[in-house]
Amino acid sequence: MLSNDTDPIVAIATAPGRGGIGVVRLSFGRAGEAAAQKAMHALCAQALAPRHASYVPFVDGTGEALDRGIALYFPAPHSYTGEHVLELQGHGGPIVLQLVLQRAIEAGRDFGLRLAEPGEFTRRAFLNDKLDLAQAEAVADLIEASTEAAARSAGRSLEGAFSREIHTLVEDVINLRMLVEATLDFPEEEIDFLEAADARGKLTRIRQRLDTVLADARQGALLREGLSVVLAGQPNVGKSSLLNALAGAELAIVTPIAGTTRDKVAQTIQVEGIPLHIIDTAGLRETQDEVERIGIERTWGEIERADVVLHLLDARAGATPEDHVIAARFPQGVPVVRVMNKTDLAGEPAAVRDGDGDTREVNLSAKSGDGIALLRDELLRIAGWQAGAESVYLARERHLIALRAAREHLALAAAHAEHQSQVLDLFAEELRLAQDELNSITGEFTSDDLLGVIFSRFCIGK
Incomplete structure (x- = not known):
């Protein structure tokens, strides 16, 4: 858990290492304007005009300049944290920043200034109603974004696009709850309630809107977390060649000798920003080689954790009894794509088609690259990705x-609404529980323990 949320705090707000500019940020909490x-006066040797950039020296306890730079003072509540905030923007050398930080702590001893903990500035922005919880999480997601699509989606969340959707859903649920609660107060009207108030229609529209928000959030979660794709199959079917083809680089050793890959080789690529x-992984077969056996055990461990399994087969031989044994061990609920590799040797064209049950098949040649684009498209389809979906916002697993x-x-x-007895008290209770779940996303109903976990994962100074 974080320390007292009203303590004055200070931290270096820029990333560790050398840079052109470094920022030391102070937020004064309960100490307020007097401490600011x-x-x-202690750090800049003068008072500062609110919301004006002032070029000043940053001085030590004797008045000697440690650095010179821009000082900005933001009086409460018009600041990032909603408190009185001072930002000192100087040169980005680690030593000079530490000197300024230590001087700030020394000057702030009499009003209890301490080092900020990870995420504490943004936590205060949330606690002071400058951001809701989904927006606060988007700050960290924007910083950590690894693709342009992820950065744009995090920006939409930070601007409140996701929160507005949640608030609209909550308002709709509240309006329906009001109708139900009012009817419970007047039981003589209960029989006609569902028809007269169009309660079923209102609920249907809420559920449809929620499904849309959930679909967009799923795509946003994919942008943030990505998709774990495991290549599995017998030895020498081209798994390493397929990895190299997807990555566009020679990452894995490729030889005609079965059992060449004995441990996993991982690479992250981006397709449409995902x-x-x-x-x-190691080829799946019976073996007496101890090292290869350990690699095969690890392969099954990766398959258990996969979001998608690509089951590679040799297109010349098709599905062998050994392949059927392997497929039977795949975990239930994990999408499987059967990849018929080496179509260049089998004389077959690249193609995508339905396989057995829910399995899809992709014919390709990892060696020539023919059909690789089809496999990428199939992975996007499994991910539920929709090209050009501007409504996507970055989402987390908890959302x-x-x-x-x-x-x-x-x-x-x-x-309950469709039940013959129309049990309105149970109907009302389920609406209340749904509202609580939605409110937990934006922080209107969130435990302190969850807040501690969320903000502890932020970088220091943010």
Whole structure:
């Protein structure tokens, strides 16, 4: 857990290492304007005009300049944290920044200034209603974004696009709850309630909107987390060649000798901005080689954790009994794509078609590259990606869990509405539970323990 949320705090707000500019940020908490004025005089040797950039020396305890740079003072509540904030923007050398930081702590001893903990500035922005919880998480996601698409989606979340969708859903649920609660107060009207108030229609529209938000959030989660794709199959079917083809580089050793790959080789690539974590694994077969056996055990461990399994087969031989044994061990619920490799040797064209059950088949040649684009498209299809979906916002696993839970509660509410006895008290309870799940996304209903976990993962100074 973080320390007192009203303590004055200070931290270096820029990344570690050397740079052209470095920032030391102070937020004064309960100490307020008086402490801010003391800090200005101690660090800048003068008072600062609010929201004006002032070029000043940053001085030590004797008045000697440690550095010169831009000082900015933001009085509460018009600052990032909602408190009085002072930012000192100087040169980005680690030594000079540490000197300024130590001087700030020394000057702030009399009003309790301490080092900020990870994410504490943004936590205060949340606690002071400058950001809701989804927006606060988007700050960290924007910093950590590894693709342009992820950065743009995090920006939409930070601007409040995701939060607005959640607030609209909450308002719709509240309006429906008001109708239900009012009817419970007047039981003589209960029989006609569902028809007269169009409660079923309102609930249906809420559920449809929630499904749309959940679909967009799923895509946003893919942008943030990516998709774990495991290459599995018998030895010498071309798994390493396929990894190299997907990555566009010679990452794995390729030889005609079975058992060349004995441990996993991982590489992250991007397709339409989605990170795909491709994992090449040891060939699956019976073996007496101890090292290869350990590699095969690790292969099955990776398959258990996969989001997608690419089951590679040699197109010349087709599915052998050994391949069927391997396929039977794949975990339930994990999408499997059967990849018929070496079509250049089999004389077959690249293609995508339906296989057995829910399995899809892709014919390709990892060696020539023919059909690789089809496989990328199939992975995007499994991911649920929609090209040009500008409504996508970066989402986290906890958001998806809350949205799915809300969907379940709304489904139960619909079941109660359709029940012959029309049990309105149970209908109302499921609506309340759905509202609580939605509110947890933006922080209107969130435990302190969860807040501690979320903000502890931020970088220091943010």
